[in-house]
């Protein structure tokens with residue numbers, strides 16, 4: 250989301266980022282009017298109210314610090330209440346349960362028992378009732394817009410701690426450029442990077458760890474697999490899986506019963 254520009258009412262009567270701005274202000278309880286993508290007087294007033302509340306200069310200009318403050322405010326607003334104690338019971342939601350379409354084709358992994366890459370969707374987290382719909386949305390996008398042969402990921406992990414079967418085990422993924430023949434891809438729903446900055450839920454960290462443990466126990470991956478962020482791939486220039494999820498890679502390793510590396 251680093252493309253988000255500095256917005257001002259006079260220069261940006263219309264810009265795609267204005268709709269983000271309006272949606273986010275509305276979600277935070279401000280009143281920018283309808284989300285029409287037009288940065289008019291009402292949107293400007295809402296930005297000024299937000300700036301006032303945040304102790305920022307009240308000039309109605311949406312600069313990088315304002316986007317940043319919006320992202321942080323949203324992250325708090327959207328944080329799933331943590332209930333420590335009860336671990337989520339591990340279960341893989343099969344494709345027919347979440348309404349997956351058939352893949353156009355499949356190809357097996359070339360390397361037996363490969364490594365695991367962690368991704369994020371870079372799309373704000375869905376509510377629990379919308380998790381399957383979100384998976385369908387990704388699959389439609391990957392099949393219809395991108396022209397890929399299925400949803401890109403082997404598995405998806407949801408904020409509530411569900412594990413959703415994407416391409417599944419033993420199948421080549423489509424999420425990690427030049428690494429797909431020899432790796433699994435696990436994608437967390439949510440956007441864990443600037444400026445949205447959602448915090449990964451403990452339930453999702455636990456679920457990903459249990460999934461990796463399941464892959465190990467069923468010998469789909471080696472006993473002590475490398476668990477890497479997408480950004481660790483030398484073929485990709487990406488912030489994926491986002492700073493806030495990348496900061497929890499060791500928690501994922503621990504949840505899988507593996508040793509932390511940092």
Ligand SMILES: [Zn+2]
Pocket residue numbers: 367368369424479487489490
């Ligand atoms: Zn990624």
